[in-house]
Amino acid sequence: MTAQAQARHSQPITATVARVFRDQPLVPLLFLLAALMVAFAIINPDANLGGYVAATMRTAIPLAILAGCQTLVMLTGGIDLSVGATASMAGFVAASLYTGPDSLFVAVAVALALAALIGALNGLGVGVFRVHPLIMTLGMGLVILGAANAWQLLTVRTRSGVPPELRWLGSATEATILPVSLLVFVPLAVLILIGLRRTGYGRLLYALGDNPIASRLSGVKAWQVLLVLYVISAMLAAVAGFLVSGLTNVASVTLVNPKLLPSVAAAVIGGTSIFGGRGGFAGAVVGALILVVTDSLLSSLGFPEAVRQILFGSIIVIVAAFYARLTTES
Amino acid sequence: MSAANPHAESVRPNLLSTLVESVRRDAWLGGLAGLVVLLLIFTRLINPNYGASGIQGLAVSVLPLALAAVAQTIVVVSGGIDLSVASVMALINVVAATQMLGRSDEFGVGVAVGVLILGLVIGAINGIVIVVTRVADIIVTLAMSFVWSGFALWIAQAPIRSPHRWLSDLVNGSVGNEWVPKAFIVLAIAIGIAWIPLRRSRVGLWLYAVGSNQLAAFRSGVSIGRAKVIAYAVAGLFAAMGGLALTAITGQGAPLPGGFTLVSIAAVVLGGVSLAGGRGGVIGPMLAVVVLSLIQSDMTFLRLNSNLATVTQGVILIGVVMLGSLAQLRRTRA
Numbered sequence: 001m002t003a004q005a006q007a008r009h010s011q012p013i014t015a016t017v018a019r020v021f022r023d024q025p026l027v028p029l030l031f032l033l034a035a036l037m038v039a040f041a042i043i044n045p046d047a048n049l050g051g052y053v054a055a056t057m058r059t060a061i062p063l064a065i066l067a068g069c070q071t072l073v074m075l076t077g078g079i080d081l082s083v084g085a086t087a088s089m090a091g092f093v094a095a096s097l098y099t100g101p102d103s104l105f106v107a108v109a110v111a112l113a114l115a116a117l118i119g120a121l122n123g124l125g126v127g128v129f130r131v132h133p134l135i136m137t138l139g140m141g142l143v144i145l146g147a148a149n150a151w152q153l154l155t156v157r158t159r160s161g162v163p164p165e166l167r168w169l170g171s172a173t174e175a176t177i178l179p180v181s182l183l184v185f186v187p188l189a190v191l192i193l194i195g196l197r198r199t200g201y202g203r204l205l206y207a208l209g210d211n212p213i214a215s216r217l218s219g220v221k222a223w224q225v226l227l228v229l230y231v232i233s234a235m236l237a238a239v240a241g242f243l244v245s246g247l248t249n250v251a252s253v254t255l256v257n258p259k260l261l262p263s264v265a266a267a268v269i270g271g272t273s274i275f276g277g278r279g280g281f282a283g284a285v286v287g288a289l290i291l292v293v294t295d296s297l298l299s300s301l302g303f304p305e306a307v308r309q310i311l312f313g314s315i316i317v318i319v320a321a322f323y324a325r326l327t328t329e330s
Numbered sequence: 331m332s333a334a335n336p337h338a339e340s341v342r343p344n345l346l347s348t349l350v351e352s353v354r355r356d357a358w359l360g361g362l363a364g365l366v367v368l369l370l371i372f373t374r375l376i377n378p379n380y381g382a383s384g385i386q387g388l389a390v391s392v393l394p395l396a397l398a399a400v401a402q403t404i405v406v407v408s409g410g411i412d413l414s415v416a417s418v419m420a421l422i423n424v425v426a427a428t429q430m431l432g433r434s435d436e437f438g439v440g441v442a443v444g445v446l447i448l449g450l451v452i453g454a455i456n457g458i459v460i461v462v463t464r465v466a467d468i469i470v471t472l473a474m475s476f477v478w479s480g481f482a483l484w485i486a487q488a489p490i491r492s493p494h495r496w497l498s499d500l501v502n503g504s505v506g507n508e509w510v511p512k513a514f515i516v517l518a519i520a521i522g523i524a525w526i527p528l529r530r531s532r533v534g535l536w537l538y539a540v541g542s543n544q545l546a547a548f549r550s551g552v553s554i555g556r557a558k559v560i561a562y563a564v565a566g567l568f569a570a571m572g573g574l575a576l577t578a579i580t581g582q583g584a585p586l587p588g589g590f591t592l593v594s595i596a597a598v599v600l601g602g603v604s605l606a607g608g609r610g611g612v613i614g615p616m617l618a619v620v621v622l623s624l625i626q627s628d629m630t631f632l633r634l635n636s637n638l639a640t641v642t643q644g645v646i647l648i649g650v651v652m653l654g655s656l657a658q659l660r661r662t663r664a
Binding site for chain 1: 479483644
């Protein structure tokens with residue numbers, strides 16, 4: 001196949017480049033990210049680069065975690081449209097149950113448990129009752145939003161703001177360049193990366209997405225894999241919700257919703273196929289970084305919000321088209 | 331049927347007979363229609379004042395969503411999905427409101443025609459990008475939703491008041507009998523002119539063929555690219571009608587897209603259109619839109635927390651689809 005691809009290109013150099021890009025899709029993405037950051041540094045020569053890097057990471061980390069949810073689910077050919085609502089709910093519940101440092105553990109644990117319940121329901125719907133993931137998670141998003149709104153009306157008097165511990169976790173920075181949220185992100189990222197590459201469970205995700213019938217015939221119990229998968233996704237979303245509410249110092253039931261579609265975009269830019277079976281978490285992290293850097297680059301160029309949105313959408317299409325070219329040629 | 335009465339006047343009886351025929355044919359539609367009737371009776375029971383004016387209000391409030399649902403149906407039937415419906419509606423809404431502002435009614439009619447054509451072009455662009463880039467529909471339309479809402483925000487940073495008597499008279503009120511709201515007629519005419527003839531034509535067959543099995547359609551000589559572009563263009567046209575309906579109903583142009591995209595997908599699925607493509611029509615989604623809206627207003631009449639309506643919509647969406655797939659599972663096992 002490679003020989004064919006090479007024969008099709010007249011110049012061997014472009015063929016080599018194309019092959020490298022195809023086999024290592026992270027390489028062009030990292031190039032793009034580096035180019036964007038260099039562009040930012042050139043455009044803003046006076047900018048405090050350390051502070052910029054820290055701010056970029058702080059914003060990108062919750063998005064990368066949400067993109068991780070999408071990546072994991074998309075590997076099985078699904079999509080999780082409830083992560084925005086789940087994340088907002090988790091941040092809100094944690095804030096509304098928090099009364100002092102002693103209650104932090106309970107508040108976070110309750111929020112995580114609720115997220116796990118949501119994930120389990122998603123997993124049951126998709127795995128056991130065969131509801132299309134798009135519909136299941138869309139409906140679940142509505143349920144969460146409504147329930148969280150109702151809960152908000154009940155607890156409006158007892159609410160006491162975002163816990164200071166979460167604020168620290170989401171927004172503090174050490175040594176001017178290292179955001180504290182890395183403490184959460186790095187272990188999670190390592191777990192996901194190892195989980196996908198080195199464990200049987202990770203391989204099951206790829207197998208299910210690549211060929212559900214073949215994996216069923218080989219004895220995979222799809223519903224168990226999916227149940228666990230959606231629980232993982234919802235709990236990751238909850239963690240992202242904690243970080244976002246800590247970063248913005250806001251606890252609202254719609255706080256993370258605007259990050260839902262960018263999380264899908266980050267996963268796609270990272271090379272994960274929406275049809276399942278192909279992709280990985282490293283790409284999603286780079287994808288999230290690219291989105292955040294692009295956004296800050298566009299706003300530092302003085303573009304109004306409108307133009308930023310237009311360019312943002314165009315960039316997603318262009319990167320995704322680039323991927324489609326690379327992967328369909330092989 | 332359409333060959334016998336090719337004139338636009340025949341749209342209503344034609345649509346009615348289609349409705350009756352498909353209800354007989356399809357148990358899903360029958361169930362949905364039954365649900366609508368039950369909900370209407372229930373609404374009447376909890377609110378004895380609910381009458382002709384209630385129906386008129388219902389018709390007006392569902393019109394934009396119903397048009398969005400038609401747009402979504404056309405795309406889903408042809409095997410795609412359109413996440414940019416709400417953004418296109420917002421863009422058209424803003425364009426119409428700003429261009430009609432302070433102009434004569436005649437000019438306004440011209441603008442209305444212009445924005446419908448604009449919607450067609452926008453939809454065609456969506457389709458062309460999908461066909462040319464070979465990127466999944468869901469990703470392209472997701473990205474394009476940013477582009478179109480960006481343009482909307484470019485034109486107007488904040489909602490612009492632009493009320494037009496002739497435009498709001500087009501959807502408010504009733505025709506003849508007070509039980510026949512204008513908005514329903516507008517919807518029926520829109521579907522009757524822009525969708526039914528297309529569906530009955532060769533091109534309509536293409537759309538269903540491409541949605542049902544792309545490879546088979548291709549091997550039977552259907553140009554997949556052309557079919558997809560047509561599907562998205564017509565969807566863009568209906569999204570534009572939805573945007574125009576927003577301008578008419580609210581009397582303003584708001585640049586921020588509403589939640590129409592996700593609800594339109596919900597309505598399409600509730601309406602019995604398979605997300606896998608190739609199956610379903612517009613009547614089911616229309617009934618589903620009415621169901622969703624009636625649930626919302628019933629919750630208000632019952633003085634229940636309006637958030638419960640959101641929960642109920644989600645539960646109904648999941649529950650109905652679950653029933654459908656369980657029924658299908660049993661059928662395939664039997």
